[in-house]
Amino acid sequence: DRPTVAMLGEMFPADPMMIGQMLAPLGLAAGPVVPCREWRELYAALDSSVVAAIHPFYTASVREFEAAGRPIVGSAPVGRDGTATWLANIGGAYGCSAEQIAAAQNAVLPAITSALAATPILGTVTLSGYEGSELLVARLLIESGANVPYVGTACPRTPWNADDQAWLEARDVKVQFRASLEDDCAAMEAVRPDLAIGTTPVVQKAKEMGIPGLYFTNLISARPLMGVAGAGSLATVINAAIGNKDRMHAMRAFFEGVGMGDTAGVWEGTPNVREDFRAQNVKKLERQAKAAKAAEMI
Structure with missing residues (x-):
């Protein structure tokens, strides 16, 4: 029955469990991941008081949560610095004490530091x-x-x-x-x-x-x-x-020497490159572009 943090964005299957473990010292739990599969999950996400915009490009979803009065916390618990800042921001949004935030950080940051160094x-x-x-x-x-x-x-x-x-x-x-x-x-x-x-x-x-x-x-x-x-x-x-x-x-x-562009591949002789045809095609494309520009001005 702990308060939950809704998570906005596509995630690796193990990430919600990992985030839930990091939130536990704050007295919080990981909520539903949005976008979700069922309406009941969306309603459960709206029960969360804070939304973590782990993938920040779901701007339409963010607008819905903001309309419902839910504060949005950006970034994600990635790396040592990112995890420390994210836990502090989530804890601050929920009104957690400095002691709770420090406990959550101390529970995970040493292991992250060791994993990065290893x-x-x-x-x-x-x-x-x-x-x-x-x-x-x-x-x-x-x-x-x-x-x-x-x-x-x-x-x-x-x-x-x-x-x-x-x-x-x-x-x-x-x-x-x-x-x-x-x-x-x-x-x-x-x-x-x-x-x-x-x-x-x-x-x-x-x-x-x-x-x-x-x-x-x-x-x-x-x-x-x-x-x-x-x-x-x-x-x-x-x-x-x-x-x-x-x-x-x-x-x-x-593979050096097999050629690129017109000369790509294996040739018995020199490819017959017709620069005159290319010049005609360039002029044709230029005329089409001018005609399209003129049509826009009408």
Whole structure:
């Protein structure tokens, strides 16, 4: 019968249990995860006095909770700093005492610190995606020892990821909201990291350059991030990918000369590239663009 904290965002299956354990010293429990499957779960979420916007891009859901008078707490219990701040903010929103907040922090922070130290990540990583957890993953990577100069997310800046943005920027991380593919590729090409984490075209571009790459959606966002379980969850896959850098260089050298673009593949002779046809097609596209612009002005 303890008061609950509703959690807003898609989560790893073990995360609600982990969060519930961290909330217990505050006299609180983890409530339903929204979006939910049944109406009864939504009503149960509205019974919570505080909402944790762990994925801050569900702005429509946030508006509904705000209309119901529920305060919203941003960020998430990720890494040592993130967990300490999140517990303090949740406790403050519920009016918990300083002693309760300190007890909750002391119950989990030493284990997180030990887990981060036991599984260090050494290398430079650029990170991009569209899941909404990119800033949280970047925080976890940095606390694990990685150098993360760039984080791009397709999601917008909101009041509930402002703390994550400030934490990252204080560590010289370039945070790009509403990032385009061009933004992500430009950052990766400029930094030339030991590992590029991103969407399919970003990873494809990285591998063409001989840089190891990991798909954010398949290999990163599907792992636990919260609490002690999250502290060591990324190191194995990240370090293994970084360790493949020499193999990527060898593969790139092996395929050197097979060509790109018009010359991709194996040719018995030189491809017949018709620049005159290309020029005609460019002019055709320009005329279509001008016609469309003129139509907009009518």
